[in-house]
Amino acid sequence: MRAFLDRDLIPAVILWERGDEIFVIDGAHRLSALIAWVRDDYGDGGDSNRFFGAGITDEQRKVAKKTRDLIKREIGTYAEYSGLVGQTLTDRVQARRLASIGKESIIIQWVTAATPAAAEASFFKINQAAQPIDPIERRILQSRTSPNAIASRCIVRGGRGHKYWAAFDAELQENVETLGAKIHDDLYKPPHRQPVTSADQPIAGQGYNALPFVFDLVSLCNELPMPKTNNDMKISDALPPDIDGSLTLEMMKKVNKRIELVSTNASGSLGFHPLVYFYAKSRNFLPSAFLASLEFSQKLDRESRKRDFTRIRRNFEDYIFENKNFVTLTASRLGSGSRSLGRISELYWQIFLGFQDGLDGGGILEKLTGQPEFAHLRVADIPPPNADLPVGQRGASRQSKSAAFIREAMRGVVRCPICDGAVHTNSMTFDHGERRRDGGSNRSDNLNPTHPYCNSGVKS
Numbered sequence: 203m204r205a206f207l208d209r210d211l212i213p214a215v216i217l218w219e220r221g222d223e224i225f226v227i228d229g230a231h232r233l234s235a236l237i238a239w240v241r242d243d244y245g246d247g248g249d250s251n252r253f254f255g256a257g258i259t260d261e262q263r264k265v266a267k268k269t270r271d272l273i274k275r276e277i278g279t280y281a282e283y284s285g286l287v288g289q290t291l292t293d294r295v296q297a298r299r300l301a302s303i304g305k306e307s308i309i310i311q312w313v314t315a316a317t318p319a320a321a322e323a324s325f326f327k328i329n330q331a332a333q334p335i336d337p338i339e340r341r342i343l344q345s346r347t348s349p350n351a352i353a354s355r356c357i358v359r360g361g362r363g364h365k366y367w368a369a370f371d372a373e374l375q376e377n378v379e380t381l382g383a384k385i386h387d388d389l390y391k392p393p394h395r396q397p398v399t400s401a402d403q404p405i406a407g408q409g410y411n412a413l414p415f416v417f418d419l420v421s422l423c424n425e426l427p428m429p430k431t432n433n434d435m436k437i438s439d440a441l442p443p444d445i446d447g448s449l450t451l452e453m454m455k456k457v458n459k460r461i462e463l464v465s466t467n468a469s470g471s472l473g474f475h476p477l478v479y480f481y482a483k484s485r486n487f488l489p490s491a492f493l494a495s496l497e498f499s500q501k502l503d504r505e506s507r508k509r510d511f512t513r514i515r516r517n518f519e520d521y522i523f524e525n526k527n528f529v530t531l532t533a534s535r536l537g538s539g540s541r542s543l544g545r546i547s548e549l550y551w552q553i554f555l556g557f558q559d560g561l562d563g564g565g566i567l568e569k570l571t572g573q574p575e576f577a578h579l580r581v582a583d584i585p586p587p588n589a590d591l592p593v594g595q596r597g598a599s600r601q602s603k604s605a606a607f608i609r610e611a612m613r614g615v616v617r618c619p620i621c622d623g624a625v626h627t628n629s630m631t632f633d634h635g636e637r638r639r640d641g642g643s644n645r646s647d648n649l650n651p652t653h654p655y656c657n658s659g660v661k662s
């Protein structure tokens with residue numbers, strides 16, 4: 203905006219025309235910044251409300267407000283400039299800027315490509331030449347009509363926003379939108395707050411780029427190849443377009459089932475507590491820990507070991523909570539790709555087997571560090587607790603506050619009377635201490651919050 207008002211160089215916007223439609227090949231951010239300023243809509247205004255419906259998150263509103271405040275402070279709003287038209291201005295900068303709004307134009311270049319494929323090719327050429335786009339985003343963009351890309355976008359936006367699924371028949375569209383909204387809510391409700399001052403955190407925290415994470419989630423749940431690292435992505439991995447939507451819906455159903463197993467009220471859900479399994483010790487959601495937990499829970503389910511797990515669950519949770527560094531160290535060594543998630547789920551599996559074999563924490567660590575894959579967990583290499591948290595100069599940092607809250611909240615967490623594991627608000631059922639069929643009452647003193655699996659799978 204400042205560049206526009208002060209007549210600095212704004213690179214040309216590159217457009218492509220096809221029939222009545224005009225596509226922005228390059229310069230979409232420049233254009234949307236101008237439009238946002240004129241309409242005072244930074245993601246929470248009239249246009250955004252029409253586009254997202256009720257799907258505007260607290261996070262999005264917060265960012266919009268921050269942007270608006272910044273613009274107001276730094277350059278002023280469009281409405282303020284409009285109000286100055288016709289007045290005699292003494293402030294020369296203001297007068298010059300007001301004149302710019304009327305005179306300044308943006309240079310447009312037209313791409314002459316004849317086909318959408320040729321226009322797309324120029325888009326990727328242009329966008330990779332100056333500032334390379336994120337490889338994961340490129341992968342999603344280039345395969346945007348494939349079922350996994352449509353499913354990912356639908357989940358991220360809770361079934362709202364641009365209808366990438368508009369070509370499907372009406373009933374399928376509705377099913378896709380309903381399921382997208384459900385999975386979105388299972389992942390992102392209640393809203394994530396920073397610093398963490400409530401144990402009611404969503405199972406997938408925000409504050410990171412959600413689309414690549416959900417794309418990985420969809421790939422994992424559907425056994426599609428996942429890149430080992432961010433640089434290991436081939437466009438040839440893209441699936442063919444989904445013509446009728448049935449594949450998209452199928453993929454979303456698989457995601458739903460896997461999430462239900464880790465954390466929802468669905469019967470059989472293990473109800474993993476996010477602060478134990480999916481978050482670092484301060485405030486950060488760890489996508490690879492979440493995906494690893496999905497793998498771990500599926501292995502327990504597939505090998506009929508959920509009941510065994512329930513017997514050692516308290517020890518297991520205390521151990522992984524106490525040693526969150528094991529997960530963060532593994533993730534930072536191997537990166538965010540599938541290599542680290544495989545290694546973390548293997549870590550969980552070995553800790554589970556260790557407790558099964560009657561080992562204590564020390565014995566498990568000894569067994570782990572004896573293997574090349576976990577040699578990095580040797581105590582000597584692990585930084586002391588809280589060493590990596592910024593302390594804060596004037597006041598305590600968000601991370602320090604979050605870490606302190608999480609530590610205390612987990613001390614007093616609600617525990618399942620059947621397995622003694624931590625119970626989270628998203629996946630809680632109420633067990634009758636004395637069964638209904640044995641005459642147990644519905645009074646509060648006969649009810650205990652339990653994990654759905656413990657209530658249905660273990661007790662009956």
Ligand SMILES: [Zn+2]
Pocket residue numbers: 618619620621622623652653656
């Ligand atoms: Zn339980």
